[in-house]
Amino acid sequence: MENLNEKAEEIARILEKNYPNPKTELVHANEYELAVSVVLSAQTTDKKVNQVTPALFKEYPTWQVLSNAEVADVANFIRQVNFYKGKAQRLVKAAQRVVAEYEGVLPHSMESLMTIPGIARKSANVIMQQAWGIAEGIVVDTHVIRVSNKLGLTIHKDPAKIERDLMNIFPRKYWRNISSALVLHGRYICIARKPNCGECCLNKICPSAFK
Numbered sequence: 458m459e460n461l462n463e464k465a466e467e468i469a470r471i472l473e474k475n476y477p478n479p480k481t482e483l484v485h486a487n488e489y490e491l492a493v494s495v496v497l498s499a500q501t502t503d504k505k506v507n508q509v510t511p512a513l514f515k516e517y518p519t520w521q522v523l524s525n526a527e528v529a530d531v532a533n534f535i536r537q538v539n540f541y542k543g544k545a546q547r548l549v550k551a552a553q554r555v556v557a558e559y560e561g562v563l564p565h566s567m568e569s570l571m572t573i574p575g576i577a578r579k580s581a582n583v584i585m586q587q588a589w590g591i592a593e594g595i596v597v598d599t600h601v602i603r604v605s606n607k608l609g610l611t612i613h614k615d616p617a618k619i620e621r622d623l624m625n626i627f628p629r630k631y632w633r634n635i636s637s638a639l640v641l642h643g644r645y646i647c648i649a650r651k652p653n654c655g656e657c658c659l660n661k662i663c664p665s666a667f668k
C-alpha cells in the first residue's frame with residue numbers, strides 16, 4: 458500500500474505540473490449555469506451541452522425563472538442533448554427545490570446538493586469543486602474510470618468504489634486538481650479507443666503504457 462501511496466503522490470505531482478489549473482469545459486458564468494450544465498452533461502458531451510445552454514440561459518437566467526417554467530418548453534431548448542425529456546423535468550424540479558428549500562441559492566455541502574433532483578455524487582463533486590473550490594471527494598466519470606484502471610490505481614469499475622480507492626491513496630490536497638486533470642487526461646491523451654501513450658506525461662510510471 459505504501460508503494461501505491463507513493464505512486465499516487467507522484468502521479469498527482471506530474472498531473473499538477475501538466476494541468477496546473479484544470480477547469481470544466483462546460484461554459485458557464487455563475488453557479489446556476491454551472492449546475493444546470495452539469496445536470497445536462499450526464500451521458501452527453503460538454504460540447505453538445507455548450508451548444509444548447511446560451512439560448513436556455515437567455516430564456517431562464519435564474520433558478521427562480523426556471524422554477525416557473527413548463528417542462529415541455531424547457532425540453533424544447535435542450536432537444537439536442539441525450540435524454541432531454543427527463544433532464545427537462547429534473548431541471549424544473551431542481552429549480553423548484555432550490556427556490557423552496559434554499560432561497561434560490563445552491564447549498565454548499567455535498568449532502569444537501571445531492572437532495573436536488575438531477576444531482577448525484579459525481580455532479581455534486583463537480584459543482585463543489587468548480588464553483589467554490591471545495592473538494593470533499595474526487596470526480597469519477599467515464600474517463601476517470603478508464604484512466605485510474607490503466608494507471609493501476611484501482612481494480613474496480615464501479616464509480617463509488619473507485620472514488621473510495623482514489624480518496625484513500627491521493628492526499629486530500631490533490632483531490633481538486635486530480636478530479637479535473639484525470640478527466641482532461643482521459644478526454645485528450647488516454648483516449649478510450651487509442652491511448653496516446655507516446656504523448657502521455659505518465660508513460661514512465663503507467664503499467665499499461667504502450668500495451
Ligand code: SF4
Pocket residue numbers: 604607608646647648652653654655657658659660661663664665666667
Ligand atoms: S501511458 Fe498510455 S495507458 Fe497509461 S495513462 Fe498514459 S495514455 Fe493512458
